[in-house]
Amino acid sequence: MLPxxxxxxxxxxxxxxxxxxxxxxxxxxxxxxxxxxxxxxxRRIQRLRESxxxxxxxxxxxxxxxxxxxxxxxxxxxxxxxxxxxxxxRQRIMAEPAVQQCYMITGETDFLLMISAATMLDFxxxxxxxFGGDDNVQRFQTSxxxxxxxxxxxxxxx
Amino acid sequence: MLPxxxxxxxxxxxxxxxxxxxxxxxxxxxxxxxxxxxxxxxRRIQRLRESxxxxxxxxxxxxxxxxxxxxxxxxxxxxxxxxxxxxxxRQRIMAEPAVQQCYMITGETDFLLMISAATMLDFxxxxxxxFGGDDNVQRFQTSxxxxxxxxxxxxxxx
DNA sequence: GATGAAATAGCTACAGA
DNA sequence: TCTGTAGCTATTTCATC
Numbered sequence: 001m002l003p004x005x006x007x008x009x010x011x012x013x014x015x016x017x018x019x020x021x022x023x024x025x026x027x028x029x030x031x032x033x034x035x036x037x038x039x040x041x042x043r044r045i046q047r048l049r050e051s052x053x054x055x056x057x058x059x060x061x062x063x064x065x066x067x068x069x070x071x072x073x074x075x076x077x078x079x080x081x082x083x084x085x086x087x088x089x090r091q092r093i094m095a096e097p098a099v100q101q102c103y104m105i106t107g108e109t110d111f112l113l114m115i116s117a118a119t120m121l122d123f124x125x126x127x128x129x130x131f132g133g134d135d136n137v138q139r140f141q142t143s144x145x146x147x148x149x150x151x152x153x154x155x156x157x158x
Numbered sequence: 159m160l161p162x163x164x165x166x167x168x169x170x171x172x173x174x175x176x177x178x179x180x181x182x183x184x185x186x187x188x189x190x191x192x193x194x195x196x197x198x199x200x201r202r203i204q205r206l207r208e209s210x211x212x213x214x215x216x217x218x219x220x221x222x223x224x225x226x227x228x229x230x231x232x233x234x235x236x237x238x239x240x241x242x243x244x245x246x247x248r249q250r251i252m253a254e255p256a257v258q259q260c261y262m263i264t265g266e267t268d269f270l271l272m273i274s275a276a277t278m279l280d281f282x283x284x285x286x287x288x289f290g291g292d293d294n295v296q297r298f299q300t301s302x303x304x305x306x307x308x309x310x311x312x313x314x315x316x
Numbered sequence: 317g318a319t320g321a322a323a324t325a326g327c328t329a330c331a332g333a
Numbered sequence: 334t335c336t337g338t339a340g341c342t343a344t345t346t347c348a349t350c
Contacts, residue, residue, distance in 0.1 A: 005225050016224070018305040019217035025180065026325060028194065037337045042327070056218040056310070059177035063313045065211045066174070067163050073263055073270060077257055090307060097314040105231055116313055143265040149248060152214070153220045156255040157276055184344060195318050200345070318350085329348065333336075 011017035071145040097142040228275040230304040233267035
């Protein structure tokens with residue numbers, strides 16, 4: 001049913017599923033859970049890091065508690081979505097720390113961004129920096145995230 | 159300029175900024191970087207965990223390498239967005255592992271979802287489970303994420 | 317918050333399958 | 334090539350100041 005996963009066996013998947021939920025668990029505990037020795041787990045984790053299957057290991061913070069209670073979604077429509085014409089905007093997006101996520105998408109709009117902001121004034125500043133002087137931007141529509149029902153980037157591995 | 163952050167000083171912010179980039183750095187290294195002793199760092203991290211400022215500590219995986227190369231954005235418009243009428247959908251969304259993110263938003267549509275899928279057939283299955291028999295769903299519009307320029311949930315702390 | 321001791325985790329070397 | 338055992342190193346953790 002699923003495409004084959006080159007080089008990953010059930011042990012790797014079990015380890016990954018644990019780590020993407022909580023990476024503070026010790027290698028010994030992982031070892032007990034997946035029925036391997038601690039060094040075996042350690043070698044597999046190292047391999048998964050080097051091969052890039054594990055992209056990052058980090059802490060998720062509560063923006064509300066850090067003075068950034070606003071989360072906004074911005075849909076951007078450009079005149080010309082060719083790489084050369086969007087290069088500048090892509091670079092500004094990459095360089096802007098308040099942009100948490102950005103996807104190029106199909107459909108009505110070309111870019112979808114999730115932006116963290118302290119206030120609406122703060123947001124207008126950010127939007128101005130990102131899209132202000134760019135004549136390739138046709139329009140952008142902002143929505144406020146009233147509530148976050150789910151967050152993260154969990155990948156189902158079952 | 160920024161609202162005050164109750165109970166968080168510059169040391170906490172420095173520690174948090176390190177951890178939200180990479181939580182594999184040792185407390186000793188953090189201590190050296192922020193000019194504290196390792197136990198001081200340890201106590202602060204523990205406090206930040208208990209207070210919920212640190213929401214999670216986990217590994218981010220590459221979905222492409224795990225048989226889930228598709229990421230889709232779904233905008234859902236409901237007839238009635240009152241809690242009682244959306245309760246069922248919210249529960250199905252929470253229970254569906256393929257839904258990575260879900261926000262209730264203002265504007266044209268009411269819900270915005272990011273969904274991870276192995277194939278488009280897989281996605282149709284998921285969408286059917288989420289919205290299939292729900293007569294409160296007016297319409298939902300799916301876009302394919304052609305490219306992910308930025309991911310994560312980094313919170314600017316400067 | 318710092319210091320130092322005890323407990324724990326992570327890592328390496330080696331032998332066997 | 335992979336695993337497991339053993340032992341070492343480094344880190345985390347806790348008590349005390």
